[in-house]
Every structure is written in C-alpha cells, then in structure tokens.
Amino acid sequence: xxxxxxxxxxxxxxxxxxxPEEPILYFSPETLAATAxxxxxxxxGLVTYxxxxxxxxxxxxxxxxxxxxxxxxxxxxxxDLVRGLVPGAGLHYNNPVRSKSEIAAGIxxxxxxxxxDGLGELAKLAAQVPKGAEVAVRLALPVKGASYDFGSKFGxxxxxxxxxxxxxxxxxxxxxxxxHPGTQCTNPAAWRRYIETCADIAxxxxxxxARLNVGGGFPADRGTxxxxxxxxxxxxxxxxxNAFDTAPALVCEPGRGLxxxxxxxxxxxxxxxxxxGLFLNDGIYGLLAEIPIMGPYPRIRVIAPDGTPRxxxxxxxxxxxxxxxxxxxxxxxxxxxxDVAEDxxxxxxxxxxxxxxxxxxxxxxxxxxxxTLRRLNGAMSGHPAHGG
Ligand SMILES: *Cc1c(COP(=O)(O)O)cnc(C)c1O
Numbered sequence: 418x419x420x421x422x423x424x425x426x427x428x429x430x431x432x433x434x435x436x437p438e439e440p441i442l443y444f445s446p447e448t449l450a451a452t453a454x455x456x457x458x459x460x461x462g463l464v465t466y467x468x469x470x471x472x473x474x475x476x477x478x479x480x481x482x483x484x485x486x487x488x489x490x491x492x493x494x495x496x497d498l499v500r501g502l503v504p505g506a507g508l509h510y511n512n513p514v515r516s517k518s519e520i521a522a523g524i525x526x527x528x529x530x531x532x533x534d535g536l537g538e539l540a541k542l543a544a545q546v547p548k549g550a551e552v553a554v555r556l557a558l559p560v561k562g563a564s565y566d567f568g569s570k571f572g573x574x575x576x577x578x579x580x581x582x583x584x585x586x587x588x589x590x591x592x593x594x595x596x597h598p599g600t601q602c603t604n605p606a607a608w609r610r611y612i613e614t615c616a617d618i619a620x621x622x623x624x625x626x627a628r629l630n631v632g633g634g635f636p637a638d639r640g641t642x643x644x645x646x647x648x649x650x651x652x653x654x655x656x657x658x659n660a661f662d663t664a665p666a667l668v669c670e671p672g673r674g675l676x677x678x679x680x681x682x683x684x685x686x687x688x689x690x691x692x693x694g695l696f697l698n699d700g701i702y703g704l705l706a707e708i709p710i711m712g713p714y715p716r717i718r719v720i721a722p723d724g725t726p727r728x729x730x731x732x733x734x735x736x737x738x739x740x741x742x743x744x745x746x747x748x749x750x751x752x753x754x755x756d757v758a759e760d761x762x763x764x765x766x767x768x769x770x771x772x773x774x775x776x777x778x779x780x781x782x783x784x785x786x787x788x789t790l791r792r793l794n795g796a797m798s799g800h801p802a803h804g805g
Pocket of ligand 1: 467633672
C-alpha cells in the first residue's frame with residue numbers, strides 16, 4: 418500500500434483505466450474509518466482491533482488515525498508490525514497458548530493484557546510476566562450462532578475458569594475474563610449466554626473482574642439477514658448491567674466486523690466454459706480462501722472491462738479458481754448477469770477480512786495488489802443486488 422501511493426477515486430476508474438490482469442484488493446480507508454466510528458459510537462467500552470483479520474499496514478494506520486489505540490495481537494510478528502506503525506499502541510496478547518520466547522517478546526514490547534485458558538499456560542506466564550499485569554481467563558461454551566467456532570481450540574469450561582480466576586488473583590495479577598463467541602456470530606443471545614456465565618464464574622470465584630473482553634465475532638454483511646452490530650452492543654450493555662453487581666470495564670476486539678466492508682476483492686474471468694462455469698484468475702487458495710468455510714457468497718458485481726456493469730438476467734454459475742486442483746471451486750452456484758464474458762471483472766464486496774491475510778501462492782497463483790480508493794461503490798450497501 419505504501420509502495421503504491423496513488424489513490425484512485427473508485428474501483429471502476431481503476432479497472433477501466435488500467436485493466437489489471439492480476440487480482441486486486443481494493444481498500445477504502447474512508448469506509449474503514451466510518452466502521453471504526455460506528456463501533457466507537459455504539460460499543461459501551463474500549464474498541465480494539467484483532468490484527469489477524471487483515472494486517473495490511475494501511476488498515477492499521479487508518480484505524481489508528483480513526484482513534485483505535487489498542488490492538489489484539491497473536492504473535493511476535495504482529496507485535497512488531499503494530500509497534501512499527503503505531504509506536505504508542507496498546508497491545509493485548511490474546512492468543513492463549515504461547516512459547517516462553519513468545520511471552521518474552523510480549524513483555525519486551527510492553528503487552529498490557531494477556532489471555533489464558535489453562536493452569537499450565539498461566540504458570541508459564543507467571544514465570545515471566547510482572548505482577549499487576551492484566552490476565553484474562555478465556556471461557557468456552559458450546560453456544561451456537563457463529564459461522565465457525567473457536568471454542569473447540571481455545572478456552573476453558575466454567576468450572577476450570579473458577580479455578581483459573583482464583584489463581585490469577587493469587588499470583589498478583591489484575592483479573593479479567595474473555596471469550597470469543599465464534600466468528601460471524603449473527604445471534605446476539607450468544608453474547609448474553611457468555612456474559613451471564615462470566616458473571617457466575619466471577620461470583621463463584623469470589624473475584625471482582627476489572628475488565629471483561631467480549632471478543633470479536635461481530636458479523637459482516639454477507640448478503641443474508643443478520644443482526645446489526647448495534648443490536649449486539651445493546652444486548653451486551655443490558656446483560657452486563659443485569660448480571661454483575663460491580664460492572665467490569667468492557668473491551669471488544671473485532672476483526673471481521675471492523676475491516677470486512679472496507680475492501681473488495683476483484684478477480685478476472687479467464688474463461689467462460691461451454692458448460693457455463695467461469696474460470697477466474699484467483700480462487701480458494703487466494704483472496705477467496707474463506708468462502709468454502711463460510712458458504713456461498715452472493716455480494717458479487719460483474720463489470721465489463723470498460724467499467725460498465727453487466728445487467729443481463731441473473732443466471733446460476735459455478736465459479737472455479739485458476740489452480741489445477743479440483744477443490745479450487747467456490748461452493749454452490751451464484752447468480753450472476755447472464756451476459757458475463759471472458760475478460761470481465763467480478764467484484765466481491767465486503768471482503769476485507771481473512772482474504773489478503775490467508776492467501777497462498779499455490780500453483781503460482783495468489784499474488785495480488787492492494788489499491789487504495791477514495792470511495793468503494795459497493796461498500797455499505799447491505800444488498801447483494803448491486804449491478805451484478
Ligand atoms: C480472531 C480473533 C478475533 C477476531 O475475530 P472476528 O471473528 O474476526 O471478529 C478476536 N479475538 C481473538 C482472540 C481472536 O483469535
């Protein structure tokens with residue numbers, strides 16, 4: 418991003434004037450700042466950003482300029498990245514499993530808060546982390562509502578959390594709790610279950626929580642009905658008021674919900690096959706890596722190389738990626754303009770999260786450029802039916 422200082426007005430200007438052969442991730446700092454302000458206006462506590470969703474320097478710098486002062490980091494690499502771009506940033510190291518050298522790197526960088534989900538990991542922290550630091554016990558519950566769940570990998574059940582929380586206090590740390598309801602969580606009641614259980618755990622442990630981190634998981638617009646983030650904020654505020662005698666300070670650490678809308682992924686049609694399937698220049702090993710895990714993605718516009726939207730009747734199409742691997746196709750069929758042609762562009766709106774962050778170079782594909790825009794036409798529409 419910093420090596421391509423030119424800022425284009427819209428994605429249509431860029432594609433029609435340059436006709437790129439390679440996949441592009443269009444990034445609108447303005448849209449990202451607007452989403453950050455929406456979180457800051459609505460969330461009843463500190464808004465931090467989970468760097469793993471999109472670690473592009475422009476994303477981190479834009480968030481810092483929009484007033485996001487604290488970042489959820491999961492590795493020494495992410496710590497160095499954020500420190501380099503935002504020297505004064507607060508760091509929350511919320512990957513609960515760390516090697517001794519990773520803990521040392523976190524201490525050297527001045528990490529303010531650590532999560533933990535087992536006595537063994539807590540003992541490892543205690544051997545190095547100075548007393549007084551915040552340690553957040555991570556709860557996992559079998560709660561539904563997310564696209565996929567992190568609970569199977571991280572977190573401790575309620576009983577284990579009671580013991581961990583007491584141990585955090587005994588060791589002289591500032592007690593907190595945290596959870597992640599699972600990514601793309603469209604059900605506000607998932608937060609209620611988690612928050613009520615955290616309050617029960619703190620009560621049983623006889624511990625007053627200094628802070629409660631309600632995770633990421635805030636949903637992005639995937640073209641289907643979903644709770645708005647404001648409904649989730651209201652649920653969080655109300656549940657915390659009712660469940661705690663002494664309400665803890667709140668933190669959230671969205672990745673997807675903050676960054677998804679700020680980027681669009683653009684791929685090119687390499688071939689329209691006789692069977693009607695489209696072969697694209699990027700697929701599940703590139704910017705579209707998450708779609709097979711999350712399910713069919715309807716927010717796709719078809720644009721001719723001169724910048725005109727295709728407007729033929731919608732017909733179902735199967736989309737294939739460019740690699741020689743038969744897994745490299747998107748799930749299901751998507752409805753696209755029937756006049757889609759070779760060399761056209763497909764723009765997937767709302768693709769800022771887990772796209773550029775996870776792409777590979779498998780089979781020689783997957784390279785892409787980030788292009789910065791003043792305005793992203795498809796952003797914030799909330800509707801899948803944009804041109805198409
Ligand atoms: C990935 C992650 C997040 C962000 O999750 P989203 O679903 O993208 O909001 C937040 N916190 C932790 C600990 C994570 O691992």
